Amino acid sequence: MIQSTWFFLTIRYQVIANWEIKSEVLNVLRFPLQGSVRMQMTGLISEIAMTNSAPDDVEVSHCVARIRDLRMNIRGGVAAEVIQWFRASLTSAMRRKLEEQYCAVMEKAWIQWVEAQISQFSPNLTLSTSPEVILSQSLESIHFSKMNVDLRMRSDLIWNGELVEGEMILNQSEYDEVAQSPSNRMITVLIEEETVQSALAATHYSGHFVATVDSPFLHTYCDILCIGTVLPEIADAMPNSSFTVQASTLNPPMITLQKGNTLVFVNASLDVISKSTSQPFNGTIISINVETELELKIDIQDDMVRCTSSMLNAQAKLTNSKIGLMSQKTIDLLVDMSTPFLEDAVDLLISRGVPITKLFQFPSTNEILTIEERFIKLEADIDFPTVLQHTVAQL
Structure with a gap:
């Protein structure tokens, strides 16, 4: 079984979403229980190891993801101020969850994409x-x-x-x-x-x-x-x-x-x-x-x-x-x-x-x-804009 490790580095992601707290007890206090959250992630580094499970088949054997910096800004009145007290814990939990989900997605989607590209690659x-x-x-x-x-x-x-x-x-x-x-x-x-x-x-x-x-x-x-x-x-x-x-x-x-x-x-x-x-x-x-x-x-x-x-x-x-x-x-x-x-x-x-x-x-x-010496060598780059245009046209 032969293993190959791939490294990926993502520069920056930014997510803006709305939040809402549903609680009958807190509703009595009559202050806003909703607001917005802005989250910025910088430097996602991942390591994915793939192995030959068969001569013409591959699978993910190992995946590790690390988010270098994750910052969260919560807005929404009094409730938001209370949540801000727990921002460090929320950020840490969110980081772990994102890292886990990233590897889960890569194991399911990435390997399928790799296999599809390999099977479609026919350099006639x-x-x-x-x-x-x-x-x-x-x-x-x-x-x-x-x-x-x-x-x-x-x-x-x-x-x-x-x-x-x-x-x-x-x-x-x-x-x-x-x-x-x-x-x-x-x-x-x-x-x-x-x-x-x-x-x-x-x-x-x-x-x-x-x-x-x-x-x-x-x-x-x-x-x-x-x-x-x-x-x-x-x-x-x-x-x-x-x-x-x-x-x-x-x-x-x-x-x-x-x-x-x-x-x-x-x-x-x-x-x-x-x-x-x-x-x-x-x-x-x-x-x-x-x-x-x-x-x-x-x-x-x-x-x-x-x-x-x-x-x-x-x-x-x-x-x-x-x-x-x-x-x-x-x-x-x-x-x-x-x-x-x-x-x-x-x-x-x-x-x-x-x-x-x-x-x-x-x-x-x-x-x-x-x-x-003893080889004809052809080198080329894939024209991804053309590939994507062709792929979108087929959808």
């Missing part, structure tokens, strides 16, 4: 809008630390409404070290490298890492520069033709998250596909395998999460050709030309940008995205 992350790619989060367990309430989530990838099955990943990362690092934001979302890797593998095996690139360069006829002028052997074999390039992963991409940096190793196939319907030059006419290492830059710009890529190195080889034997020069040129097409394919998949409003499933502000 929209990674892409076209196609719609969502990293869906579901609560597995609650862990308390001295400063935080940690929600351990299960991550599932949903691609255009379809669940992409991935392997369960055992948490072996240095979570505590990153989680306990100072933050001036209300919420910190940490996505483990293993979770990202599992999502990449699931996406690959589901056949979603495919991109088709069209370019004016992919013609064998042009006035200035195109594939036909650069590679005359292709122009001779297929005059007046145009092509598309399809890039797809051969293996799951491997990702490495370093502090401030993201590296991705990709083994991909580039297929040059003829748009011609005539035999024998229809379909894939040239296939190239490319092994490349990419550096990704992920940040928040103009309320959009954006990702850009740059290729660090690449090795490629020709694996299939329908247009017959080609010279080594032609093969080398094809290998050199494969790099920008692969970069274009990567940009098609990752550089669209995701609006901040779609990144989190709750109103947020002051968002920060950083890359830590």
Whole structure:
């Protein structure tokens, strides 16, 4: 059973009320038995300890409340003057009663509110809008630390409404070290490298890492520069033709998250596909395998999460050709030309940008995205005015 202690400090409360004494004996005296009371409370300090009664349940195990200063001013004629004689005793009794009632309310209402917020907190992350790619989060367990309430989530990838099955990943990362690092934001979302890797593998095996690139360069006829002028052997074999390039992963991409940096190793196939319907030059006419290492830059710009890529190195080889034997020069040129097409394919998949409003499933502000060692770290504040406005509208 893990315990977390929360401290609250209230600056000042002021209460104004009416009082009345009901007594047949005192009524004979014929002086006012009613009046008003003004009570001011300053500095309510409370300590609430919560424990995990179950992996996904919490309860209050301890509550202490202390009112630093409680002052009472009673008005109402002779009766009020008499009551003033007992003001110290009344104030002390009122203080104890308020402290007891505060803890009673917190045990009943506060814990229900906390459980409601936890159950409603579903930090699904929209990674892409076209196609719609969502990293869906579901609560597995609650862990308390001295400063935080940690929600351990299960991550599932949903691609255009379809669940992409991935392997369960055992948490072996240095979570505590990153989680306990100072933050001036209300919420910190940490996505483990293993979770990202599992999502990449699931996406690959589901056949979603495919991109088709069209370019004016992919013609064998042009006035200035195109594939036909650069590679005359292709122009001779297929005059007046145009092509598309399809890039797809051969293996799951491997990702490495370093502090401030993201590296991705990709083994991909580039297929040059003829748009011609005539035999024998229809379909894939040239296939190239490319092994490349990419550096990704992920940040928040103009309320959009954006990702850009740059290729660090690449090795490629020709694996299939329908247009017959080609010279080594032609093969080398094809290998050199494969790099920008692969970069274009990567940009098609990752550089669209995701609006901040779609990144989190709750109103947020002051968002920060950083890359830590083996973690993607998202920090944000909850936009409480928007939350309250939405809550009131539902009432």
